[in-house]
Amino acid sequence: MIESSSLDHTRAAYDAVATLYAELFRDSVEGHPLDRALVTALAEYVRAADAGPVADLGCGPGGTTARLASLGVTAFGVDASPAMIELARQEYPDLRFDEGSMYALDIEDGTLGGVLAWYSIIHTPPEDLPVIFAEFARVLAPGGHLLVGFFATDDDSPHPAAEPFDHKVSLAYRLSIDHIADLASKAGFTEIGRLRREPGENERFKHGRLLARKPAKP
Secondary structure, three states: OOOOHHHHHHHHHHHHHHHHHHHOOOOOOOOHHHHHHHHHHHHHHHHOOOOOEEEEOOOOOOOHHHHHHHHOOOOEEOOOHHHHHHHHHHHOOOOOOEEEOOOOOOOOOOOEEEEEEOOOOOOOOHHHHHHHHHHHHHEEEEEEEEEEEEEOOOOOOOOOOOOEEEEEOOEEEEEEEHHHHHHHHHOOOOOEEEEEEEEOOOOOOEEEEEEEEEEOOO
């Protein structure tokens, strides 16, 4: 599939604010105990399954990639923004960071033990999300795990599935947790757990998280 034209706009928007973004959100789970717990849980599942490394998709300046590595898994970051990748490489020279798109990842089939997509799907047009989840499933090995973080709608039902809003960087969407779970299920994942976190200080919206597993081969 050809990448959405919205990706070019999002890439350019993040390139323009990369340095400021890195100062504000170097590690986006820092200061949020529930979020840290879920990222830690992902690392524990990946270590137990021993199915491959973890890709932090939409890694930004690399702080969460570094957190994953500190939790004992082999982790690398991928981001569509060249400026973000450059900052990540400068800050964490011992880790791998690649420029890439979730629409067509330069990762071989079935080679990852884990995928972290932490707010990296929020700028994706809702009609393109099935393509993204199919890519998650393609690159994960059987028994691999997926953790998705996103802004949640107030309504947990699949409809409305997405609510657009003016993000500080680029147009973004709030998403129904049920809808994300349905997308994961249709891509072949088995849900492990979900969480909706209320807005914290200086946050506008609720937050959704879904942890899922690609079934092992029979």
